[in-house]
Amino acid sequence: MPLVEIRRMLADSSVSRIDEYEATLASELAERRQVLDYVRRFLKEEQMYDVKIKHVEEQPYVSASKRIRVDELERFIVGTVDELTAAHESAGNSFTIYHGEVNEEDDGPVEVCLPVAEADTKLPAGEVAYTVAVGEQTTFPEIIGAYDAVAGWAKANGRELVGPPREIYLEEVTADPPRMEIAWPIR
Structure with a gap:
């Protein structure tokens, strides 16, 4: 003590x-x-995640950003998605872009986003490597495994990670169990 x-x-x-x-x-x-x-x-090098690639179209979105540590992250994401959906008509699944590491010491920043039909801010079209995390896999520090799987896949397959990774919420952000995609732009 x-x-x-x-x-x-x-x-x-x-x-x-x-x-x-x-x-x-x-x-x-x-x-x-x-x-x-x-x-x-x-x-032990357990293979916990199946990493795939796909092409995504350009996506207009509205967002709110904040520098935040992991202990405040879920509350910020849920609250911000609620605020954005109250003010805008959604055109898809909400997502969070991680512009920096978020943990006990590092505070991002993070950008919580809501796809909309038209906006000045857009995610560019392109290829992403992604995997799906479900339930306990979506909590910190377990979620790090999904990010590591995508980054490891890119390295093993001669692909370069370009731009920040994002979490796409495949259901409501408060769903139980949660389901999300971890996607990283690649070339």
């Missing part, structure tokens, strides 16, 4: 302070176990 926490415990010697600290430790341990499970599967 860090000295800062010990000082807090001594200043507020209530059982609730200890319970709060224990809950924080349990949450941190659960996250670390997830990361270790992912690393074990990666080291």
